[in-house]
Amino acid sequence: MLVSNVSLGGCAEFNSALCAGAGEGHLGGGSYRTTLTPTGHLIVAVCLGFIGTFGLVNNLLVLVLFCRYKILRSPINLLLINISISDLLVCVLGTPFSFAASTQGRWLIGEGGCVWYGFANSLCGIVSLISLAVLSYERYSTMMTPAEADSSNYRKISLGIILSWGYSLLWTLPPLFGWSHYGPEGPGTTCSVDWTAKTANNISYIICLFVFCLIVPFMVIVFCYGKLLYAIKQVSGINVSVSRKREQRVLFMVVIMVICYLLCWLPYGIMALLATFGPPDLVTPEASIIPSVLAKTSTAINPVIYVFMNKQFFRCFQAMLRCKAPLRGSSARSSSKVATKAVRGVAVTGPRRTNDFLFLVASLGQPAAAVPQLGPSCEPTIDISKAHSSDNKPVVVSLVAHFDG
Known part of the structure; x- marks a missing residue:
């Protein structure tokens, strides 16, 4: 969401102070005219219409x-x-206004609406990014916990949700109080943080926003899912055929997550830095609108990756379409009973014995009854969803790393 030259039509909708600031170089020293053609505005409007519709649905x-x-x-x-x-x-607070502005080629709801649009969309966008990082950390931390997860304990997750909104407010409120500011961007049909003001106040904010709201969440996601994939590789030595399939599935999911994250947000970050540190005319309206549209596509892509590629939600979705109950024995059926676990056990295979080995199980809703056995030579397995036995003797458990979205 990058600021460049703003259309004269858009200027007419703002008060004279904002327009004067733009003419004096407040918005980056551009000529304050648009180079985006009516056809360009129409293309942007069509893209935003599709993104908003699919994201909403x-x-x-x-x-x-x-x-x-x-x-x-x-x-x-x-x-x-x-x-x-x-x-x-x-999709509700942002996309409709930018869609309407693109159809008219100018911003329609004034300076106050521009500030509100910039704040609300930045807030929700950062909440989404931080939530993805919290989600990956939750899976990683639960995987490393040596005790059975309490699937009825919502306290930890609730703290993560509060953290995502609090962290986002921490970085989106400052422009309302003087550390940078929200204003029109690109061809003047959207609003965001002013990326092009060459002041120490604005540059310091942009650097912090880029590091703490884009780079840090990305590093957390890569680290946590990397550890998850490594844990699955350790299990592959126990049941190669089953674990290899699960490993490939997790790898596919992680690659898709990382690619989509980078596709949606990296162009946005790069163009923001170019607008901040580059020459005033380096970022054109045509170039600046593309990262803005790509960032908004995350609202439609996230549900597909994180939910509909999740077996629990997908099976319930199928059940809803067929007006039936979810399939018996599906992962959704036991999602409240079996959460992500890390279990310490002792596996015995004939005369050989693997002592005190930590198996990491990353399962989000896989029923215990569906967990495969270690092999025909293993002792009978126990249901890991049941309470721990008071007997301190070593037990044999069948473990497999599983990943549901």
Whole structure:
């Protein structure tokens, strides 16, 4: 969401102070005219229309599934719902206004509306990014916990959700109080942080925003999912055929997550830095609008990656389409009973014995009854969803790393 030259039509909708500031170089020293043609505005409007429609439908469907099926109401799924809510708010509070502005070629709701648009969309966008990082950390930390996870404990997840909104407010409120500011961007049909003001006040804010709201969440996601994938590789030595399939599935999911994250937000970050540190005319309206549109696509992509590629939600979605209950024995059925676990056990295979080995199980809703056996030579397995036995003798457990969205 990069600031460049703003159309004269858009200027007419703002007060004279804002327009004067732009003419004096407040918005980056440009000529304050648009180079985006009517056809260009139309293309942007069509893209925003598709993104807003799909984002609204996808996120509403996620909320409907969550409200309809109690089996989906597990702590970890609350983070997915938090992501959907933040994305839905962008579709409701942001995309319609930028869509309408693009159809007219100018901003339509004045300076106050521009500031509100910039703040609300920045807030919800950062909440979504931080929630993705919290989600990855939750899976990683639970995987490393040597005790059975309490699937009825919502306290930790609730703190993560509060953290995502509090952290986002920490970085989106300062422009309202003088540390940088919100204003028109690109061809004047959207608003965001002013990326082009060459002042120490603005540059310091842009650097902090880039580091703490883009780079840090990305590093957390890569680290946590990297550890998750490494844990699955350790299990592959126990049951190669099953674990290899799961490993490939996790790898595919992680690659998709990282690629989509970079596709949606990296162009935005790069263009913001170019607008901040580059020459005043380096970022044109045509170039600046593309990262803005790409960033908004995350509202439609996130539900597909994090929810509909999740077996729990997908099976409930199928059940809703067929007007039936979720399939018996599906992962959704036991989502409230079996959460992500890390279990310490002793596996015995004939005369050989693996002592005191930590198996990491990353399962989000896989029923214990569906967990494969270690092999025909193993002792009978126990149901890891049941309470721990008071017997201190070593037990044999069958473990497999599983990843549900």
